[in-house]
Amino acid sequence: MFLCRAASSWAAAVADHARSGRHHAALTVFRRVLAVHPAAAAADELACSALLRCCDARLAYQIHSQACRRGLVSSNPVLACSLLGFYAAAASSPTAAIPPARKLFDEMAHKDAVSYTAMMSALVRAGHWMQALALYPCMLQAGAPPTDHTFAELLSVCASGRLHRQGSQLHAQLLRWGTDLNLVLKTALVHMYCNCGSMDYAHTVLHSTPQxxxxxxxxxxxxxxxxxxxxxxxxxxxxxxxxxxxxxxxxxxxxxxxxxxxxxxxxxxxxxxxxxxxxxxxxxxxxxxxxxxxxxxxxxxxxxxxAFHAVDKPNVVSWTALIAGLACHGRDEEAFLAFSQMRVSGVLPNSFTVSTLLKAVGNSLVDLYVRFARMDDAWAVATTMAFIRDRFTYTSLARGLNQMGLQLRALEMVVRMFHEDVDVDGFSLASFLSSAASLASIETGMQLHSCSVKLGLSSDISVSNSLIDMYSKCKCMGEAKSVFQSISEPTVVSWNALMSALISNDCYNEALSAFEDMTLVGAKPDGITFSLVLFACNHGGLVDIGIKYFSSMGTLFGVLPQRSHYTLFLDMLGQAGRLAEAASIIDLIPVQPD
Incomplete structure (x- = not known):
């Protein structure tokens, strides 16, 4: 009895199943009829148009082939538009859909608003935004009045491309055609203006109707x-x-x-x-x-x-946000563990996940290899971090190269940072100034000084301390003193840098004067400070003053002498020929002499 039904009856059943989303049922009915009456089934335009809703690519290509063979593309606009709709929404690849869709569109003898809009949809899905917009004037020239769907499609293009001028023109066209500003169009206009940063226009559209x-x-x-x-x-x-x-x-x-x-x-x-x-x-x-x-x-x-564990089914965005959050909290190992758990749960990472993980863990790996002087491995990791290398990556590399005596290669890192638009902070710049200081290269050092001024880092305390060190090693004590005087609140590191600069330029008395100034302004000296003081006293022949400073370390400043201080003190006494005092001190040293 089923086989005796009129063609319109089974075609209507196919259409009803397809419209209701029962695609499997629609295909089953069609295949049963096709098996018994292949010619009738393949020629039924209503059934073919409905079947295209099922998004079965193989069947759609067969329908298209049959339509071309029977000349239905040019004579049946309903079937042609259904084929266009399929290519716009269900083709395996948006880009691959364009050639057959364009060929189909060009073969249509009578193009209406529906066919133009379907072709626009295919172009939009493939990312050909300007081509989609270019169809609108062609549509008007062909005498096909635009519909709500046409405007909604084109406004979405303007929103995605932030095309304010074209979006405003479409808004004017919409008003000119007297199109009813329903909620769909209002939302499309608001979305377009918001994406283009025109919030005033978006606000006006919002309140243009009460709906x-x-x-x-x-x-x-x-x-x-x-x-x-x-x-x-x-x-x-x-x-x-x-x-x-x-x-x-x-x-x-x-x-x-x-x-x-x-x-x-x-x-x-x-x-x-x-x-x-x-x-x-x-x-x-x-x-x-x-x-x-x-x-x-x-x-x-x-x-x-x-917040993460509240998600019922975490997706790739959830996991990526968690990994980024763990990295922000300095939990690099846990970020890597989260990445592993993500893979185990069956969620595949995307490019953002990988870049986030590399940014979190990559710098830690670079730093680890640098600590063990494995610079080739550190550089290998850094090269995998394309587009996500940051100042921490390059600062770690520069520090490692400095430690290996490769200052010129370390300075190449700052050039790379500028070329890649990587932010340079005070800590990074201090590392590069250390490289310049080791080379005693005043030209490079002065260029870095200029960079610090341009970048607004000249007042950074670590940069200032490194500049003092760099200028002193380049025998430019005037510049070193000038940098120190520009520091509003010198730290103990700043004072030590100044004293070290003076000592390295044989200004021993001036170094001791700096120490006195330091104590007068209330800065508390540390162990390094007293090492510099004892060295200055030794090389400046100021033994009695050196004895006084050594004796005051613990009593006045709360700095307990370490083995290095005893070594400097004994060397000072020995150089002055005061061997008896040196011998008596050795018996009183609280640490085991080496």
Missing amino acids: TDVVLWTAIIAGYAQSGDLQAALQMFRCMTRAAVLPNAFTYAALIAACSSSRALQAGRQLHARLFKFALEHDTSVCNALVDLYSKSSSRLLDLLH
Whole structure:
């Protein structure tokens, strides 16, 4: 009895199954009829158009082939548009869909708004935005009036490409055609203006008609969040609640993301508390935003872990945010463990995951190899970190090269940093100044000094201390003193750097004067300071003064003499020929002589 049904009857059944999403049932009916009446089944345009909804690529290509053979592409616009819709939405590759879609579109004798919009959709999906926009004037010239779907498709292009001028022109065209500004179009316009940074226009569109829904409100909230205006986003959220529109997960995710960008931890916590009212505390998108917030703004690791473990089914974004958060908290080993757990759970990492992990663990590996003087291994790891090398990577490499006496290679690192637009901080610059100091290269050192001024790092205490050391080793004591005098609050390291500079240039009395100045301003000397003082007294022939300073180390300054101090003190006495005093001191040394 089934086989005797009229063609329209089984074709209608196929269409009904396809429209309702029962694709397997639709294909089953079609294949049964095809097995018995292949010619009738293949020629039925209604059935073929409906079957294209099933997104079966092999069947779609067969239908296209049959349509071309029977001349249906040019004569049947419904089937042709169905084929275009398939290529736009269900082809195996967006780029691969364009040649057959374009050929099909060109063969259509009568193109209407539906066919133009379908072709635009295919181009948009393949990323050919400008080609999609170029079809609009062609559509008008062909006498095909645009529909709501046409404008919505093209406005999404302008939103993705931040094409404000083209988006504004489409808005004007929309008004010119008298198109009803329904919620779909309002949302598309708001989204376009938000993405283009035109929040005033987005606000005007929002209030142009009274109709709103959660999608529209979320679009403008997300727009303010993306522009970094947290207060405006929160104000829109309050307006939304006053309008009795209930927020959804995407609304909260956008707001929490704005709190994360603004480091507004307290506001983020308040939003977190509101999630329980709407049973959204386990929503993946919301929890991902919370993980990012707590990783950037909270000093409590538990906040991060609780937010992550609240996700019912963590996706790649969840795991990547967790890895980044653990890295921010200095938990490199745990970040690597999280990466392993992610793989075990069946979630595949993407490029962001890998780059985040390399940034977290890669620098630790580079630093580890540097500590063991394995510079080839350190460099091998650094080369795998393309696009994510940062100042920590290059500073570790420079420090290792300095330790191996390869100062010129160390200085090459700063050139690489500038070429890769890597931020240079005071610690990095101090490492490079150390390289220049070891080379006694005044030209390189002065260039780095100029860099420190341009980068606003000239007042950084570590940079100033390194400049003093560099200028002293280049025999430029005037510049070294000038740098020291520019320090508003010299630390003990700064005073030690000045004293070391004076001693290395044989200015022993001046070094001791610097020590007196240091004590007068209340700076507390350390063990290195007294090593410098004893060295200056020894080489300056100031033995009695040296004895006085040595005796005052513990009593006046609370610095207990170490073996190195006893060595310097005994050397001073020996050089002065005061051997009896030296011998008596040896018997009193509290540490075992070496």
